[in-house]
Amino acid sequence: MLQALIRGRPRWCACLAMVAVAVAALAPAWAAAGVPEAPRARIIGVADGLPSSKVNGMAFDHAGYLWLATTDGLARYDGVGMKVWRHVPGDPASLPGNDLALVTVDDRDRIWVAAEGRGLSMMDARREGFVQYSRTAHPQIGSDDTFSVASRNGEVWFGTYGGGLHRIDRNGRIERFMPKDGDPRSLPSSTVLSLAFDDRGELWIGTFKGLARWTGSDFERYPLPGDDPAPWVFTMAPVGDALWVGSKTGLHRRERDGRWSDPDYSVMFAQLNAVLSLAPDRDGSFWIGTQRSIWRATPQTVPAPMALGPARPARPVQQILGQDDGSFWFPLAGVGVGYLRPDWRRIAQYSRERGTLSSELYTALAPSARGGFWLIGARGEIERLGQDGVVEPVADGPHDALGKGGIPNTAVEDRRGRLWIATSRNNLVRIDPSGAWRDWSDDSAQDPVLPGEPDRVAIAPDGTLWISYLTQGLQQRDPDTGKVLATIAVGPQQGIGNGDFDAIGFAPDGALWIASGEGLLRRDAARNVMAAVPGLPGDRVFGFVFENADSLWLQRLNGLEHYRREGGRWQLRERAGVERGIPAVEGTGLFRDRDGRLWLPTARGLFRWDPKAQRLRRFGVQDGMSSQEFLRRTSVLTADGTLAASLSDGSVVLIDTAWPDPAARQPRLVWHQLDVRRHGRWVPLPLHRPVRPSGSERASRYEALPTLAPDDREMRVQLRLLSFDDPQANRYYTWLEGYDSDWVAVGESGERVFAGLPPGSYVLRARAVDANGNAALERTLEFNVRPPWWRTPPALAALLGLIALAAWWATMAYRRRLARRLNWQRAEHEREVAKQASLAKTRFLATLGHEVRTPMTGVLGMSELLLDTPLDQKQRGYTESIRRAGEHLLRLVNDALDLARIESGKLELAHEPFDLRALVAQAADLMRPLAQQRGLRFQVDVDADAPAGLRGDQSRVCQILLNLLGNAIKFTDTGSVGLRVERLSPQGVRFEVSDTGPGLNEEQKQRLFRRFEQAEGARTAARYGGSGLGLAISQELAAAMEGLIAVHSEPGQGARFVFDLPLAQAEPPAHSAAANEPKLARPHVGPRAVLLVEDDPTVAEVIAGLLRTQGHRVTHVANGLAALAEVATARFDLALLDLDLPGINGLDLARQLRAQGFAQPLVAVTARADADAEPQAAKAGFDRFLRKPVTGAMLAEALRALFEREA
Incomplete structure (x- = not known):
């Protein structure tokens, strides 16, 4: 029946022929949920910081770090990055070489590495450098080519090439063991290839000449089964109470009772494929590393090679490292190191690169009801992926039907096992189990497809076929006849907008639902229209899935939303979005497994949301997948829980959604790095464990840091959760007590920087959760920040003393200030009182002057008029006395007014040039008659260098001179009065008035220039008259002109008044008129x-x-x-x-x-x-x-x- 199809030459015909054969001969359905075993490791390579892609040895230290010995240095891996140690020329604490053969960790957490031909190196738990064990440093060592290392109870054993076996005890002493001729209890060979301790603590040694055991005093030799009892022994692996031995002759097993029970496949692992490493799995299987590859052996099957990563040349696998949680580490030469998760059986991936698939890209997948999947390639390839993981390509098929149909978009198998394929060029193809096929296009005479591109097909609960067409609408067909049963066209009449569909599905009642740009729409079968669902969002929905008739999940850009129908209307009950880790991305489908968990394939990976546990899990490259970009329309979920999808790199992935998650465990959280910024650079800080009671529950979780200096600007804390399943999904949280108010999420980086911490004691708490939700044991770090010197107790005590001293000083200062303030207030009050008194006096004097001047006009004027009338001598004398008394009274008034002007600041001084000699002559002419009346000699002496003219107030200068000369004449009874005028340096003039009067003592000189003061007070006033204002006014007038009057006198020696006036020199005016010269009352002008x-x-x-x-x-x-x-x-x-x-x-x-x-x-x-x-x-x-x-x-x-x- 298939011959006709096989004879067809076109490619598609050959493909579909194979499909028909596969459909007809399909094996029974998969018995249980699960995917074929196709382990694929996550690769950590040079791009991740690995110093070399060739790894020779691996080991975990006590903290949980992975140490990798490579051909270019030693690396420590923490899941995020690498720290590398290499040889540094001139540094004896560095590695002696970079080509490392092995690495191991002893029970004291010391790292032991062997560099090729350079002995053994050890780095202690402080990780500060290496100590070298070589023939140069220790001559008792027989060889620097170290082949194996093992340790127990503080002792380290290492075997060498040609140098025997060595033991380093707890005190560092080295003991060497060598073979002895004729001694069967000695070491069998000087070359030791492998060392291992069994579960009883006994040391087994593999050599060039067979297997031996250390008895504590000598060596017991054990012949291996076969023709060669003492072959090369490459490795030994204690598993339970048995010892597995990989030798040149094959793989052997020694039971505890000494019997040898070799597996049936022992000879598969003889020379050229000998076993170099062996690691047991938890299910009883083994991972075997040989001289050529990695193998997996189960109790029921023959060992098979495993391609854990990309294709690579056959290279020896020196070591396979297993972990307690079921994960494994494999060295992949030329690639790096591979990590196989404990749940690796959940995922199987197939690709063209591995030779299992033929197409470069698969654009449509369809599950088969009989088990397995149909894979439809972009160029029309059709293959069947069987339950056993075998891919069977179809060699021929209906090329005319699919070749013209463009790229296959979607596929589905109906209830009768017929495969429906829709292509991008409006073709719909049906392939029957018998091999017959039929196609429909938009130009078919009967039941044509819609003219748009078909992008989704689905089988309804009633068995009919629904197809969506971009921008055109929906069609329902009878799968048996292909007849179109119903059409829902795009447009408002039938409830479809622009025809942009994202998903097709069916409610539990069988109704058609679609997800589109208008949200979720439900088909009204009676009217054959799509209608909006009350309560559901009206914007784009990318996928949906029903829990039951009244419960629905959907996916939008803002995340997953859960709706429940109550009272005929859907209500939002739950949302999980970016705050939960679900990305804002367009999904390519939405599925629900048997446990109620939601699966969301996207271009950023596959996300699983558990509504009950409220936990998100991401599947992607961290699970060993070569890509995590899921293609649109290719994700399907079978009834048994297998999710299949096509990835953007052309591979196909199968995921067992029912596979259990790894068992809960407690990952290790470590303080990865602690440093401070000191003097502009980061300085690492060592950790130490404080002494705490051994019974303390949290004693083992406490660590401490050295005290931080006050100038340590920042402290950086780097945490690492040593859980390698998905390091990028690990989450960290810290709480610095006294600084934070609650836990602070650090994210995936695990790094936090504290800046500007004030002095004090701190406790930093740290937590972490891995990708599976496992929480690590909380870690606690204690540290102190030392205060600056000025905040230390002595400084604070000194500061308190200074504060007390300052308080005492401030109190005293305050008291002094208060006293000064009171004095100032008193002085201000007195000054104000004096000012008011002065103003009152000034106003009084001004008023008095005004009131006195008016009657004085009458007195002086009448006396002047009377003197012009005929009077006898007696009458004229009386009249002259009246005039003189009036003039004296006027002078007193003028002096008082001058004093008032000076006190009020209203004294105005002229600034005009005047003739100095004319002024002196005028004053002399006025004073000479007075001196002559008293019988005194009057002398005037003007120096020749005296200035001719000055600039100032001539009248005030004359007033001062007249006062000084008048006083001199008044107080001199006999002798002379003199006036001397000379130049004042640098400018101005000096007047010196001298007399031969009684002189003045010191007390009189002190009171001389005070107001209303005379030499002998009232006695002088009674004898000579006067008000005591003349000299006071003269001194203040001199000061107003920036001059000074000084007196030089001794009692009985007369007096000398020196008047210095620093006026600027000026040209004298052409006509100098003497001031105050009395004029005769004669008319100078005609009558007016x-x-x-x-x-x-x-x-x-x-x-x-x-x-x-x-x-x-x-x-x-x-x-x-x-x-x-x-x-x-x-x-x-x-x-x-x-x-x-x-x-x-x-x-x-x-x-x-x-x-x-x-x-x-x-x-x-x-x-x-x-x-x-x-x-x-x-x-x-x-x-x-x-x-x-x-x-x-x-x-x-x-x-x-x-x-x-x-x-």
Whole structure:
């Protein structure tokens, strides 16, 4: 029946012919869940840090690190990275060479390695360097070619090539054993190939001349079965109470009672394929490393070679290392080292590389109800993967049907064993078990397919076939006839959006469900439309699976979601997303196994979510798979729990979802590396175990670090969980007590850096969980951070002393400050009181001056007018006395006003050039008559180098000179008074006034320049008169001009006043007028019409009289309104206005007159003594300013100056 198909030449026909044969002759269904044994190790190679791809030896230390002896150094593997030791020239603590033959770990956790031809090297538990055991260091060693090492109870035995057997005892003494001719109790050969201790602690030695046992004093030889009783013995492996021996003649087994029971396959492992290593598995099988390959032997089968990794040349396998959990390590020459997980039987992988598959890529897979899987290649290859793992390619098939159909997209087997294949070019092909086939396309005359690309096919519970077509819709067909039973086209009328389908499935009630960009849709069979499901999301769903009719799981980008139907509406009950480790990735299917666990194939691996345990497990390259990218539409799950899928590298993987996880165990968590950043570089820290009571539950978990220095900026902690199943899935957690508030997730790196830890004692706790959820024993690390010197107890004590001292000093300072503050407040109060008193005095003096000047005008003016009338001698004397008394009173008032200006800071000094010699002459002319009246000589001496002119206030300088000369004349009864003028260096002038008076003592000189003070107080005032203000005012005027008055005097020796005035030199004015020179009351100008506005009748009468005696016509009014009326009706040549008038004051009156066109001169006459009066008058329009009391000379000078300017 198959002959017609076999005769067909096209490739696809040949393929389908084989499929038909396979379908017809299919073996019974797989008896139980499981996949064929096809072990595949995870490769750790040079890219992972391995120094060489050739590994000669392996061993675990007490912490759980894997040590690898390679041809280019020694490596320590922690599951994440490698640390490598190599030979360093000039460093005796390094390896003597890099080509290492073996590595082992003794019961004291010391690492022993043998470098090719360079003896034995040992690194103790501190891992700080190697100690060399060679003939150079120890002449008692017979050879530097070490072939084997074994240790027990602190003793190390090593065998050499040609040098015999050696023992290093616990004290380091070396004892050598050699064969002795004629002694059967000696070592059989000087070359020792292997050493091993059995379960009773007895040492077995394999040599070039057979097997021997160390008895404690000598060697007992044991002949091997066969023709050669003393062959080369390459390896020995104690297994239970038996000893397996690999020799040149084959594999042998010695029972405890001494009997030899060789396995049937012993001769398979003779010379050229001799056993070099043997490791038992937990199921009673063996892993055997030979001179050519790796073999696996089970009690029921003949040993078979195992290809654990990529194809590689045949090389000796020196050692196979097994672990208690059932995992194994294999050296794979040219590749590296392979790790086989304890659950390696869960996964089987087939690929073209291994010669088991023919296609480069499989785009469709379909389980068969009779067991096994159909594999559909991208180029049309069809193969059957049988239950026993044998792949049978189909040699021929219907090429016309599939060749034009493009790439196969999806496949399914129906209930009658017919295989349906949909291709990318709208072809649907059915292959019957009989070998007949039929196809449908979009141009078929009957029951054509939809014009879109078919991407999914599924068998409904009723046996019908459903096919989805991209962008077109859905079709239901009768699998027997191929007839189209129903079509659901894309469009809103039938509830399908754009026709982008991600999954097809069926509810427990048989209803069709689809996952698409619109979410999950359910078919309404009555109306033949797809409808949204109430309560389920409306966005894209990539896969779904039912638990039962009312429970549903689905996968979206945000993870897995569990819904339950309640009251006709689906409710979200659980979500597992990225927070649980499930990636945000488009899934290629979603399946549920018999234990309720969900399986999610993706481009990032296969994920298994256990809702009960809330645990995620990832399957991928860490499980030995060559790829973890699962192709779309190729993942299928059989009823017995086998998941099959195609991977992106062209391989096909089978996964037994029912295979149990490895037994729970407690992985080892270690402090991998601890270091601190010190002076800009990382410095490792040693660990030590503190002394704790032996009965303490946690004593074995405590370690400690040396005390950290205060300038250790950072501390870095690196943890390693020595669980090698999936190191990238290990998770670490730390809690630094006193620093963290809870456990801190460190992630997969296991590294954490602590920066800026304050001084104190710390306890760091660490936890870890491996990929299978096994938790390691918590580790605890104690350490201290030393405070800086300034925070040590002595420094703190000193600081407390300093604080106490500072507190005492601060208290005293506070008291002093408080006292100063009280003094300052008192002084401020006194100053304020004095200031207020001074201001009151100033206001009083100003008021007094104002009030005194007005009547003084009457006194002086009337006396002047009276002196111009005919008087007899007596009357004239009285009148002169009145005038002198008035002038004296005026001087007192002026002195008081000057004092008030100085105290208030309102003293204004002129800054004009003046003629020094003219000023001196003016003062001398004024004082000389007074001196002559008292009978005194008056001398004036002006040096030739005295400056001709100075810049300053001429009147104030003259006032000081007159005060000094007046005092000298007043207090000198006989003798002379002199004035000397000379240049002052670097600039200015010095005046020196001397007299021959009574002189002054020190106490008098101290009080001389005080206000209201005289030499002998009241006595001087009674005798000479005066107010005691002259010298005080002179000193303050001198200070205002940056000068100084000093007195030099002794009692009875007269006095000498030195007045230094540092004025700038200037050119003297062309015409120097002597100041304060008395003028005669004669008119200097012709008669004028004068308007006098004065409210005081006496003052008005005096001023009017003085003006009339000069020939002027005077009209007097008492207020401003009368003045305005006079100006309006008469013409005046000038007007004299008092500033303090009733009603309109003098300033406002002046503004009114100027506003009305009065252009004649205005003269202000006022008793105001303030400095602001004259500028205010000038601003109001006055041309001249006179202060009361006025004299005829003052009036005549003012009028002369005014009318001369007009002229």
